[in-house]
Amino acid sequence: MTQVxxxxxxxxxxxxxxxxxxxxxxxxxxxLSACVLKAFSLSxxxxxxxxxxxxxxxxxxxSLGTSLVAAGVSVAxxxxxxxxxxxxxxxxxxxxxxxxxxxxxxxxxxxxLVYSSLYAKNGWLGRYLAPLGIQGAYSRLAIVLVLVFxxxxxxxxxxxxxxxxxxxxxxxxxxxxxxSWGQRIAWVIVPSILPALITGFALAFARGLGxxxxxVFVSGNLPFKTEIAPVLIVASLESFHYAEAAAMGxxxxxxxxxxxxxxxRLERWSSRRG
Amino acid sequence: MKFAHIMVFLGVxxxxxxxxxxxxxxxxxxELLHVSYDTTRELFRAxxxxxxxxxxxxxxxxxxxxQSHGGSASQARAVIDGLGADLVTLALWPDVDAIxxxxxxxxxxETRLPHRSVPWTSTIVFVVRKxxxxxxxxxxxxxRPGIEVVVPSPKxxxxxxxxxxxxxxxxxxxxxxxxxxxxxxSKLYRQVPVxxxxxxxxxxxxxxxxxxxxHLTWENEAHWEVAEARGELELLHPPISILAEPTVAVVDAxxxxxxTRKAAQAYLEFLYSTEAQEIIAQHFYRPRNxxxxxxxxxxFPAIRLFTVRDIARDWGEVHEKFFADGALFDQxxxxxxx
Numbered sequence: 001m002t003q004v005x006x007x008x009x010x011x012x013x014x015x016x017x018x019x020x021x022x023x024x025x026x027x028x029x030x031x032l033s034a035c036v037l038k039a040f041s042l043s044x045x046x047x048x049x050x051x052x053x054x055x056x057x058x059x060x061x062x063s064l065g066t067s068l069v070a071a072g073v074s075v076a077x078x079x080x081x082x083x084x085x086x087x088x089x090x091x092x093x094x095x096x097x098x099x100x101x102x103x104x105x106x107x108x109x110x111x112x113l114v115y116s117s118l119y120a121k122n123g124w125l126g127r128y129l130a131p132l133g134i135q136g137a138y139s140r141l142a143i144v145l146v147l148v149f150x151x152x153x154x155x156x157x158x159x160x161x162x163x164x165x166x167x168x169x170x171x172x173x174x175x176x177x178x179x180s181w182g183q184r185i186a187w188v189i190v191p192s193i194l195p196a197l198i199t200g201f202a203l204a205f206a207r208g209l210g211x212x213x214x215x216v217f218v219s220g221n222l223p224f225k226t227e228i229a230p231v232l233i234v235a236s237l238e239s240f241h242y243a244e245a246a247a248m249g250x251x252x253x254x255x256x257x258x259x260x261x262x263x264x265r266l267e268r269w270s271s272r273r274g
Numbered sequence: 275m276k277f278a279h280i281m282v283f284l285g286v287x288x289x290x291x292x293x294x295x296x297x298x299x300x301x302x303x304x305e306l307l308h309v310s311y312d313t314t315r316e317l318f319r320a321x322x323x324x325x326x327x328x329x330x331x332x333x334x335x336x337x338x339x340x341q342s343h344g345g346s347a348s349q350a351r352a353v354i355d356g357l358g359a360d361l362v363t364l365a366l367w368p369d370v371d372a373i374x375x376x377x378x379x380x381x382x383x384e385t386r387l388p389h390r391s392v393p394w395t396s397t398i399v400f401v402v403r404k405x406x407x408x409x410x411x412x413x414x415x416x417x418r419p420g421i422e423v424v425v426p427s428p429k430x431x432x433x434x435x436x437x438x439x440x441x442x443x444x445x446x447x448x449x450x451x452x453x454x455x456x457x458x459x460s461k462l463y464r465q466v467p468v469x470x471x472x473x474x475x476x477x478x479x480x481x482x483x484x485x486x487x488x489h490l491t492w493e494n495e496a497h498w499e500v501a502e503a504r505g506e507l508e509l510l511h512p513p514i515s516i517l518a519e520p521t522v523a524v525v526d527a528x529x530x531x532x533x534t535r536k537a538a539q540a541y542l543e544f545l546y547s548t549e550a551q552e553i554i555a556q557h558f559y560r561p562r563n564x565x566x567x568x569x570x571x572x573x574f575p576a577i578r579l580f581t582v583r584d585i586a587r588d589w590g591e592v593h594e595k596f597f598a599d600g601a602l603f604d605q606x607x608x609x610x611x612x
Contacts, residue, residue: 055604120483138468138485217475220468221427223607227469234471235429238347239597240354240372 032253038246050244051251055223056232063229064255066140067208070147074204075197077148078155085156086163100156103149112217115146119218138220143228146214151204158203162196195271202263209256303336304537309359311346311432311520312473313495317557318363324553325544329537337537345472346432353378353525360529360538363522365432367582368589370521378527387522393545394559396518397579398433398440399496400510401480401489408487412512413444416488417461424486425466426476428597433473437490438596438603440516443585447514447578460606481507492518493574494558517579 042050050056085097103111119126119136129136136142166189174184190197212230219226229252236245310318322339329337342349342357346365353359354376364370370391373379384390402410408421416423426434441462445455467485470476473492477499480489491499496509522542529535544550551563555570567574586592596602 050599053599053604054608116483120485122484137483216471221471222466222469223604231471235427236599237351238345238430239593240347240351241599244599 035246035249035253038243039250042243042247046243047247050236050241050247055227056229056248058224059227059229059232060251060255062140062143062227063209063252066143066147066228067205070144070151070208071201071205073144073148074151074155075201078152078200078204079159079193079197081152082156082159082163086160087168100153102153104153108150108211108213109217111146111149112214115142115149115214116218119145137218138226140219140226142218142220143215143226146218147204147208147211150211150214151207154203154207155197155200158196158200159193162193166192195267198263198267198270202260202267205263206256206260209252209259302334303338304534306337306339306360306534306537306541307342307358308339308361308363308541309342309349309353309357310363311349311365312343313433313492313498314363315341315343316498317494317554317559320553320557321545321550324549325541328544329540335537339541345430347372347430358528358532359525360532360534361522361524361542363520365518365520366435366589367519367521368593369432370523371589373523373525378525379523380526383523384521386524387542388546389562390519391521391523392519392562393522393542394520394551394554394561395579396493396520396559397515397577398437398490398518399493399515400512401491401496401499402508402510403487404506404508406508406510410488410510413441413458413514416441417458417465421465421488422467422486423462423465423488423490424468424470424476424480425490426472427469428603430471431473431476433476433490433492433495435592435597436492436516436518439582439585439592440490442596443516443580444512444514446585447580456602459602463603463606493560497558511575511577514578514580517581519581 039047081100085093085100116137117123119129119142120138121127121130121135123137126136134141136145170188170192171184174188179187210230212228212234215228216231216234219228219231221227221231229248233245233248233252236248308318308322318341322341326337326339329335342352342359344352346369349362350364350369350372353362353373362370362373367384370379370383374381374383387393400410402408408415408418410416410421415421425437428434428438438459441459442455445458446452450458468476468479470479473495476489477491477495479485481499481503489496489499500507500509522545524535524538524542526535529538545554546562548563548566551561551566552569555561555566555573558573560574561567561570582589582592586595594601
């Protein structure tokens with residue numbers, strides 16, 4: 001790993017790098033800079049007025065908050081699923097393994113519609129939740145639920161491969177030295193998979209922040225309550241305010257970039273430590 | 275050999291991509307793209323069938339009409355961004371005018387067809403649950419405590435904008451002051467549990483999710499919704515509401531390029547014929563033709579209808595006053611809903 005700079009053992013370094021840069025530019029950088037450029041066709045005052053209204057602030061806060069909570073829940077549940085898939089043999093394991101990826105393939109609008117019909121107060125699940133005062137559709141809880149659904153595969157897939165590489169002998173060694181169940185988790189397993197957990201969290205978080213198709217169906221879209229930032233951007237487009245929409249897009253872009261850089265850093269720190 | 279294969283393949287791909295763009299087709303057949311607002315699917319399916327047969331009889335040209343449906347403003351945006359529509363039918367005048375502003379439709383487009391290019395009108399009505407358990411009759415009933423109102427967002431939906439304006443006008447057109455109207459709509463929108471992005475989405479929320487006590491929707495959509503619900507819902511005409519005027523236009527830049535002007539113009543003119551007006555009435559849009567109007571009078575209760583020009587100078591003022599960022603609609607929610 002220390003020789004990355006001049007590791008030219010594999011042939012075709014320049015071609016590969018060339019292609020990487022061309023594709024990255026065409027597919028990622030150009031569209032993103034187009035968004036930023038469009039946003040800066042506004043004057044500074046207009047930009048600030050477009051992105052910093054009370055309603056927009058509430059939407060950013062909601063988007064960030066629900067994505068963070070959903071990413072946290074995804075990490076907890078996703079790790080459990082990865083654990084079961086790696087450590088146990090049981091009938092139907094292959095099927096379960098394949099099911100994990102399904103949320104990635106499903107059109108998100110379908111996910112949103114299914115969740116809203118299940119958790120609405122006349123839905124299969126909603127009718128039992130409603131008497132308890134839990135509103136599982138058209139609420140913030142609904143946004144988190146659907147984002148967890150979409151975020152879990154990222155966590156499972158990142159954690160699964162690391163767990164599979166983690167030798168059970170380490171745990172056995174710890175156990176033979178007298179470590180309790182809790183100690184084995186806290187001192188052996190979690191430190192080894194921590195970088196993967198953080199990566200999974202980052203992916204699930206990023207997925208949640210940009211999600212539109214499913215949330216628009218389950219959230220209810222009430223300004224200041226359940227209106228996420230992407231919905232506000234679409235609303236702005238529908239009023240033919242392209243630049244203002246791009247401005248809000250730029251703010252989200254900057255926020256996600258910042259969060260991802262921070263998480264990358266955490267990840268590097270944790271893997272150095274581990 | 276391999277190279278030749280690739281060239282042939284590329285050639286085929288290029289041709290198949292270019293042919294719709296260049297309008298390459300033999301003169302006996304033509305393709306039209308009609309971009310229209312959300313709730314008109316069923317209507318245009320019926321009209322297209324008849325128009326295609328009629329056009330072939332008159333000119334010998336076989337038309338194939340492709341339809342695109344969606345929220346009115348997003349459809350306008352798609353056309354502005356390059357969707358090659360030959361003609362558009364949009365819920366609100368400003369949506370067509372936005373395409374004009376982008377330079378794709380000639381100025382003065384309204385005057386090219388009868389009735390300021392409005393081939394039918396409609397209005398906003400109430401849909402309530404079976405037996406009208408909350409006894410909702412008129413606009414003031416909507417803001418009684420505990421009544422939940424389902425309506426799409428005026429920011430994104432034509433239905434949403436018209437419902438908002440109908441609620442506003444229900445006060446000002448009955449001698450209420452602007453202050454009273456402001457209080458009324460503020461109260462009303464705080465009793466909205468779900469603010470969907472489009473007309474159909476609100477229909478699903480109200481009819482299938484069973485959320486809310488009353489749904490404010492297009493008259494034609496209400497008929498469809500009530501029929502689909504098989505007796506679970508009822509349609510109710512308030513005594514006063516807004517006159518909705520969907521507009522049609524040929525997209526000049528696109529028909530010039532594709533050589534489809536004649537067919538597109540003939541299509542829009544056909545919408546005003548007695549034959550088409552009947553189909554329009556059967557789908558619960560209010561026809562323009564006086565004779566058809568008379569025959570279908572029973573389907574369209576004569577409630578009092580005011581126009582947008584009764585409550586504002588023009589659509590520009592409507593936008594500035596109600597729907598622009600930070601305008602009245604945003605102020606309703608300022609400081610948190612409820």
